[in-house]
Amino acid sequence: MARAGERRAQGKVTAAIFAGRRRRFRSRIARLHAAHSYRTVLLLIAATFVFASLAGDATWTASVLLVLEAVTLSAAMWTSGLARADSKVLIALVAAATITAVALPFSSSHRLLAATGLASGVLVVATIVAIAIGVLDQEEVNAQSITGAISIYLLFGILFLFLYSAVALLGSGDFFAQGTDGTRALRLYFSFVTLATLGYGDYTPAGELGHTLAVLEALFGQLYLVTVLTLLVSQLRGKNAD
Secondary structure, three states, X not given: OHHHHHHHHHHXXXXXXXXXXXXXXXXXXHHXXXXXXXXXXXXXXXXXXXXXXXXXXXXXXXXXXXXXXXXXXXXXHHHOOOOOOOOHHHHHHHHHHHHHHHHHHHOOOHHHHHHHHHHHHHHHHHHHHHHHHHHXXXXXXXXXXXXXXXXXXXXXXXXXXXXXXXXXXXXOOOOEOOOEOOXXXXXXXXXXXXXXOOOOOOOOEOOHHHHHHHHHHHHHHXXXXXXXXXXXXXXXXXXXXX
């Protein structure tokens, strides 16, 4: 009896292992058959950039940005084959972002506004991961992987916008050494100037946390351009030449 029980237990463990492998295999197949066309994702990122630049700092604009990031993440997950368009997870994600966005304008709390910005930043990180998985799944360099890589680069600029905004809202002093927290548009400008390592110097962060974030962004921007994008473009040119 004991041996029979052990055999049944071992059988269940083996079946669970094979079931897990089958699920991973089906997931891999789904990702390989995904569209991997990141043009829609790139358009949503561009829309986020334009909106953050022009919409001003009213509370409702933070709501719109949260919804935009949720939609961008959904599009990235669908494009990368990580979820179907009718996935309950994606529907719940967009619904939760929309409910939060509707409720946000009725609150004047800076902490809640900062938390919303950080939530948007988390969605950006998840979008970066989803795109990276989709690009790696292709196992080749093509126009779509280049588009995905560019999307990731731009998303990092938007991510640091949300981080800078959270520091400005929660910090006790001015974010910039020039004596101001700046508008969202100004922080977006500062983020992409830092990411591109242009070094204009017209605005500089005042606190240690701001300094650390700016250095991290500048390092990432420089290393990403000279490694990831350069490598992808050179391999694409070599492929076309062959």
